[in-house]
Amino acid sequence: MIELIKLISNEIKKIMLKKKLLLVLAILLVEIIAFAYGENNTNKKTQANFTKSQSVNYNWNPIIKQQIQTLNNKLNFKNLKDSDRKSIEIQIDQYNYYLKNNINPLGTSAAKFTGTLMQESATMLLPLLIIIFAGDSVSGEFSSRTIKVLLTRAVPRWKILMSKFLSIIIISAVVVVETAVISLIVSKITFHNWGFMEPLATGFKVSGGKIDASNIMEIYQWQYLLLIYSLGFFIAIVIASISFSISIFVKNTAASISIMMAALIGGSILQLFIDDWPFAKYFFSVNLRLPQYLTGSFKVVDGMNLTFSMIVLSVWAVVALIAGILVFYKQDVLV
Amino acid sequence: MIKKLMLKIITIVGIIVIITAIIGIITSIYITTRPTDKTAVKNKITKETIKTTEKPKNNVYNILSMGDSIANGTGDETGRGFADYYADSYKKDTKQTVNVNNIAVNGDVSDGLSQIVRNKETSPIIQSSNLIFISIGGNEIKQFATSDDISSLAGIKTVENHYLSNLGNVLKKIRSENSKCTIVFIGLYNPFGDDITQDKLELLDDWNYETQKLVSDDSNAVYIPTYDLFKYNMKKYLTIDNFHPNSEGYRAIARRIGETLKNK
Numbered sequence: 001m002i003e004l005i006k007l008i009s010n011e012i013k014k015i016m017l018k019k020k021l022l023l024v025l026a027i028l029l030v031e032i033i034a035f036a037y038g039e040n041n042t043n044k045k046t047q048a049n050f051t052k053s054q055s056v057n058y059n060w061n062p063i064i065k066q067q068i069q070t071l072n073n074k075l076n077f078k079n080l081k082d083s084d085r086k087s088i089e090i091q092i093d094q095y096n097y098y099l100k101n102n103i104n105p106l107g108t109s110a111a112k113f114t115g116t117l118m119q120e121s122a123t124m125l126l127p128l129l130i131i132i133f134a135g136d137s138v139s140g141e142f143s144s145r146t147i148k149v150l151l152t153r154a155v156p157r158w159k160i161l162m163s164k165f166l167s168i169i170i171i172s173a174v175v176v177v178e179t180a181v182i183s184l185i186v187s188k189i190t191f192h193n194w195g196f197m198e199p200l201a202t203g204f205k206v207s208g209g210k211i212d213a214s215n216i217m218e219i220y221q222w223q224y225l226l227l228i229y230s231l232g233f234f235i236a237i238v239i240a241s242i243s244f245s246i247s248i249f250v251k252n253t254a255a256s257i258s259i260m261m262a263a264l265i266g267g268s269i270l271q272l273f274i275d276d277w278p279f280a281k282y283f284f285s286v287n288l289r290l291p292q293y294l295t296g297s298f299k300v301v302d303g304m305n306l307t308f309s310m311i312v313l314s315v316w317a318v319v320a321l322i323a324g325i326l327v328f329y330k331q332d333v334l335v
Numbered sequence: 336m337i338k339k340l341m342l343k344i345i346t347i348v349g350i351i352v353i354i355t356a357i358i359g360i361i362t363s364i365y366i367t368t369r370p371t372d373k374t375a376v377k378n379k380i381t382k383e384t385i386k387t388t389e390k391p392k393n394n395v396y397n398i399l400s401m402g403d404s405i406a407n408g409t410g411d412e413t414g415r416g417f418a419d420y421y422a423d424s425y426k427k428d429t430k431q432t433v434n435v436n437n438i439a440v441n442g443d444v445s446d447g448l449s450q451i452v453r454n455k456e457t458s459p460i461i462q463s464s465n466l467i468f469i470s471i472g473g474n475e476i477k478q479f480a481t482s483d484d485i486s487s488l489a490g491i492k493t494v495e496n497h498y499l500s501n502l503g504n505v506l507k508k509i510r511s512e513n514s515k516c517t518i519v520f521i522g523l524y525n526p527f528g529d530d531i532t533q534d535k536l537e538l539l540d541d542w543n544y545e546t547q548k549l550v551s552d553d554s555n556a557v558y559i560p561t562y563d564l565f566k567y568n569m570k571k572y573l574t575i576d577n578f579h580p581n582s583e584g585y586r587a588i589a590r591r592i593g594e595t596l597k598n599k
Contacts (some may be wrong), residue, residue: 009342016341049575062412069414073407073441170349173356177348203366217366227366230359233352293367306367310360 003155007163008170015133015171024129024175028182031125036113036183036190043108060106061099068095081275097201101218109195111221113187114180118228119291121179123268126232127239127288129175131260134168134243136253138328143253151333161328165244165321172236180229196222202294224294231290234310241317242284245324264288274301281308284316396431398422399438399464402448405521406439406470410579417521418468420589436460444474445501452508461512468592469505470521472498476542480531491538498542499549506553517599518556519592522546524565526578559592 015021071092075085098105118126138161141147150160188194202224203217219227239260247256267285274280281287281301287309294306400406400418408416422433438457440447448471451457461467475498479491509518522543525536539562547558564587565572565580572584580588 009346012342012345013338016338016345065412065414066410069409069411072414073404073409076438076440169353170345173349173352174345177352226355227359227363230356231363233356234360290363294363307364310364 004159004163004166007155007159008167011163011167012170015167020132021171021174021178024132025178025182027129028179029186032117032179032183032186035117036186039108039113040190060104063106064095064099068092068099071095094201101199101201103199103201103218105200107195107198108191109193109198109221110184110187110191111195111198111225113191114183115221115225115228115291117183118179118232119295122232122235122291123285123288124264126176126179126235127264128261129179130168130172130236130239131243131257133171133175134240135247135257135260137164137168137244137247139247139251139253139256142251147333157329158325161248161325165241168240168244169237172240173233176229176233176236179232180225196220196225200224227294228291231294234313235288235290238284238313238317239288242320245320248324248328278303282312284313287312394431396425396429396433396466397464398425398433398435398466398468399460400435400468400470401438401451402468402470402521403439403443403473404441404579405473406468407437407441408439408585409441410574410576411582411585412574413582415582415585417585417588417592420586421468421592424589424593436464439470442474443471445471445498445505449501449504449508452505458512461509461516464513464516466596467509467513467516467518468521469518471502471505472542472546473523476523476539479538480525480527480535495542495545499545502546502549506550506556510553516555517596518550518553519596520546520550520556520558521588521592522558522560522562524561526565526569526573528569557595559588559595561588561591564588564591 071088074080074088080088095105097103136143138147141150151157184194198221199218200221201217202219242263243256243260246259247253250256250259264285267283267288270280270283270286274286278301281304287304290306290309290313293309398418398421400416404410406416406418408414408419416437418435418437422435426433438451438460440451443451448469452461475494476491479494506518509516523539523546525531525539543560543562547560550556550558565584568584568587572580572587574581574584
């Protein structure tokens with residue numbers, strides 16, 4: 001056990017030596033500042049437009065009503081896809097709930113921005129950041145020829161793999177926290193208010209291909225943030241496992257990273273066909289959009305819900321890990 | 336030393352995140368799968384489409400609104416439209432139950448309307464209606480009002496004739512389904528104010544005039560002009576987009592309809 005802990009701390013030291021955490025920090029900082037600036041700009045423009053044309057004070061109530069009306073009109077179109085129709089219905093439900101309970105969904109706050117950031121980055125940005133660490137975990141040892149040194153120690157191979165994997169999980173946790181912290185700081189500076197105690201509607205269920213909006217519940221933004229970032233961490237673990245195994249198979253960092261990127265991009269393209277090709281929902285990168293199940297703004301596909309997506313992702317992760325361990329055990333290391 | 340500290344911080348953060356994440360994931364699954372709570376607030380989707388399919392009865396008064404966004408009530412901050420406002424005022428003077436069906440489609444042109452009227456799903460609604468509101472044509476003439484191309488103005492006669500034949504078919508189809516209902520056609524107003532030239536205003540006048548002539552052929556149909564209604568009230572009656580009426584504007588249209596149908 002102590003041996004394993006030492007190995008893990010050794011692996012973390014290696015990652016820190018490569019200064020990758022700083023790289024990720026820089027990427028996050030640049031992107032989040034850009035997002036926050038954009039969001040703030042759009043928001044100011046909308047408000048200015050509103051006050052100019054209505055010559056009354058900015059008020060969210062009529063805007064939401066108008067929004068509901070537009071969505072209702074959209075429902076009238078005959079050639080609307082079934083999944084789109086359902087997601088519009090959820091949105092209408094959500095707006096109605098906000099109107100009824102006098103919750104302003106349009107305002108900006110640090111908490112809201114941080115939540116949206118994770119929602120949007122769950123499919124691309126976050127996985128890419130994780131791949132930076134996981135993609136070269138094993139293959140990096142091959143390309144820098146250090147694998148020989150590592151394996152000549154009197155430590156079983158599975159322990160080496162285990163320590164590598166666990167260190168990546170810990171680093172993934174750090175990345176997720178880093179994202180949250182940077183986003184909170186940047187957006188607090190941009191929007192000036194925290195908004196942790198603002199209420200928010202969640203709890204949409206899909207049963208039998210239909211939306212069940214009967215048990216919408218109200219939670220606070222900070223609770224919601226915790227939930228969303230937990231799901232983000234789950235996604236990070238899954239991506240780390242798959243990417244880790246691929247780095248064992250191909251022994252080449254560049255190839256392992258590009259395979260993962262191809263899978264991620266392929267997944268987002270597959271998403272478009274999911275209506276006509278239900279089998280696509282078993283592909284892991286189609287299921288990465290976990291936070292959407294909490295926000296309610298999702299494309300409804302038969303049989304896809306949070307539990308389903310998490311099971312699919314877990315199966316992929318476990319199968320990938322087992323395959324990776326088996327290959328690593330059997331292969332001859334000839335570097 | 337710093338490295339050791341960093342290592343410790345990273346490990347502690349990692350462990351805290353893992354524990355929090357496990358709790359968070361379990362909560363998320365619970366939220367999305369928990370059994371329906373009967374006491375929770377029920378938010379029913381308010382769909383104003385296709386509800387009544389029964390034949391007209393004496394105690395029910397069915398109003399049907401069809402056509403474009405004006406018939407739909409687009410722009411009304413309260414999400415209603417003139418059909419609903421008219422229904423409100425009608426309710427005051429009657430013991431009947433008043434239903435409003437709205438099958439209008441935003442951005443629709445006369446082609447779309449004549450298709451909708453011919454639709455099998457539409458005919459029971461038409462049959463059960465006592466009063467039918469039609470608003471159409473605004474999207475067809477809009478393109479001429481905003482274009483500066485003189486040659487395109489020549490094409491308006493073809494568009495207008497096409498529109499008139501479509502409208503004629505729509506009215507005929509409605510009459511073949513329902514010979515008793517009252518048909519109310521809402522005329523076009525000029526949303527552009529002084530921004531458009533005189534010759535284009537004449538186009539609009541001509542369009543409205545031809546429409547009125549067509550509608551008047553039916554003995555139980557009436558044309559409601561809105562041009563005069565909006566002329567000096569643009570600021571007050573138009574919504575943010577300066578094209579659709581706002582709640583006030585729709586109320587004004589509804590009042591005018593009410594005045595026309597008062598003693599029917």
